[in-house]
Amino acid sequence: MRPERGPPRGSDVIVIGGGFHGTSSAFHLSRRGAKVTLLEAEYCARHASGVNAGGVRTLGRHHAEVPLARASLGLWHNLPELLGEDGTFVPSGQLQIAETPQELDALRRRVAELNALGFTHEVIVDAQQVREIAPRLAHHVVGGIWVRDDGHAVPYRAVTAFRLAAQRLGAQFHEATPAQTIDRVGNQWRVATPRGVFTAPWLVNAAGAWSGDFAAQAGDVVPMKPGGLMLMITQRVPHFVEPVLGAAGRPLSFKQFANGTVLIGGGLRCAADVVRRHGEVDFIKLSSSAQTVTDLFPHLAGINVVRAWAGVEAFMPDEIPVISLSSRAPQLVHAFGFSAHGFELGPIGGQIVSELVLDGRSTLPIAPFSVDRFAPVAVH
Numbered sequence: 001m002r003p004e005r006g007p008p009r010g011s012d013v014i015v016i017g018g019g020f021h022g023t024s025s026a027f028h029l030s031r032r033g034a035k036v037t038l039l040e041a042e043y044c045a046r047h048a049s050g051v052n053a054g055g056v057r058t059l060g061r062h063h064a065e066v067p068l069a070r071a072s073l074g075l076w077h078n079l080p081e082l083l084g085e086d087g088t089f090v091p092s093g094q095l096q097i098a099e100t101p102q103e104l105d106a107l108r109r110r111v112a113e114l115n116a117l118g119f120t121h122e123v124i125v126d127a128q129q130v131r132e133i134a135p136r137l138a139h140h141v142v143g144g145i146w147v148r149d150d151g152h153a154v155p156y157r158a159v160t161a162f163r164l165a166a167q168r169l170g171a172q173f174h175e176a177t178p179a180q181t182i183d184r185v186g187n188q189w190r191v192a193t194p195r196g197v198f199t200a201p202w203l204v205n206a207a208g209a210w211s212g213d214f215a216a217q218a219g220d221v222v223p224m225k226p227g228g229l230m231l232m233i234t235q236r237v238p239h240f241v242e243p244v245l246g247a248a249g250r251p252l253s254f255k256q257f258a259n260g261t262v263l264i265g266g267g268l269r270c271a272a273d274v275v276r277r278h279g280e281v282d283f284i285k286l287s288s289s290a291q292t293v294t295d296l297f298p299h300l301a302g303i304n305v306v307r308a309w310a311g312v313e314a315f316m317p318d319e320i321p322v323i324s325l326s327s328r329a330p331q332l333v334h335a336f337g338f339s340a341h342g343f344e345l346g347p348i349g350g351q352i353v354s355e356l357v358l359d360g361r362s363t364l365p366i367a368p369f370s371v372d373r374f375a376p377v378a379v380h
């Protein structure tokens with residue numbers, strides 16, 4: 001590609017990364033009148049945001065994430081008003097099943113803790129109720145947690161809905177435009193790319209598994225680790241389950257699409273190559289996941305898997321993201337490290353970024369997501 005020369009191109013905010021969090025940030029910022037330029041190294045939703053399981057799940061969240069996840073779910077239910085389309089969201093409910101009395105006791109303790117914090121969206125269901133929700137489940141299942149208003153969406157289409165809405169509001173998207181270096185010069189950020197230099201007073205680092213480099217360039221060193229996550233999809237089978245299913249005791253995320261195919265995943269980790277920008281499918285691990293599915297739905301024994309893939313995700317050691325102003329560099333917001341569950345948070349993530357840029361603070365409790373939580377504590 002021949003680099004374009006000429007004067008730096010300016011806007012109010014540059015967003016690095018066209019995943020869900022960058023795209024949603026571009027939308028919410030543009031909605032509030034900011035002039036936004038988004039830079040995407042490949043094409044929007046190419047990585048985790050476009051290839052994930054599409055689970056819109058508030059169930060099972062880290063306590064710190066619950067307020068954000070519930071606020072995001074409100075936006076998911078409201079997408080037609082927000083974007084002019086539903087982003088393919090289906091409010092199917094999500095069910096986490098327990099296969100032993102011990103697992104069910106642990107789920108009961110979790111729900112009691114949430115209730116004590118004032119959250120009532122997770123509800124314990126017994127074996128009979130589980131069978132009413134998912135009649136084909138194996139009979140050894142003893143109960144679970146049910147969240148009625150959770151659901152799922154088609155990832156690529158949900159991100160595209162945000163992208164198109166942002167573009168209608170004037171946001172400029174530049175695909176095939178990787179940010180290379182970021183520098184603060186005077187009161188501006190200068191972002192160098194093979195297509196020239198972009199400038200703006202504010203910068204948003206939403207580069208997913210590649211965000212650590214930009215954080216480090218700004219002086220924020222974070223222990224983010226890129227990793228791969230796998231999914232597989234089966235041939236079409238007659239419709240047998242409506243909600244998304246997870247399991248308390250083993251990795252599982254499972255849903256059937258309207259066309260009959262069944263998507264199987266659940267945090268199945270594999271290797272990722274961030275330089276070549278892809279994940280490596282591990283078929284041995286996938287086969288153990290297939291075994292879980294046939295344990296829970298015996299009628300699926302013998303079903304064909306037609307495709308498997310791996311996406312690249314940014315993992316934090318405490319498995320919650322960084323959504324934070326930088327404390328070392330001015331007018332820089334980080335939003336990365338979603339640790340395998342950032343799709344559901346996409347709609348609210350961008351809103352929080354817009355609040356940090358335009359108001360200097362968020363209306364949601366984001367202190368646990370500070371970039372500084374990993375900074376060494378000074379000993380006097």
Ligand SMILES: Cc1cc2nc3c(=O)[nH]c(=O)nc-3n(C[C@H](O)[C@H](O)[C@H](O)COP(=O)(O)OP(=O)(O)OC[C@H]3O[C@@H](n4cnc5c(N)ncnc54)[C@H](O)[C@@H]3O)c2cc1C
Nearest residue numbers: 017019021041049052053055179208311338341342343344
């Ligand atoms: C297989 C899989 C299944 C998952 N299932 C679920 C699920 O069911 N539910 C859920 O909530 N979450 C799920 N997740 C997690 C979720 O997909 C991620 O947490 C979320 O998409 C992260 O979004 P992001 O915008 O931070 O990152 P990304 O989607 O990775 O976007 C970052 C973007 O930045 C771009 N970029 C990188 N470097 C540069 C650069 N130098 N310049 C410009 N752009 C750059 C990348 O090309 C990429 O498009 C899953 C993830 C995977 C991989």
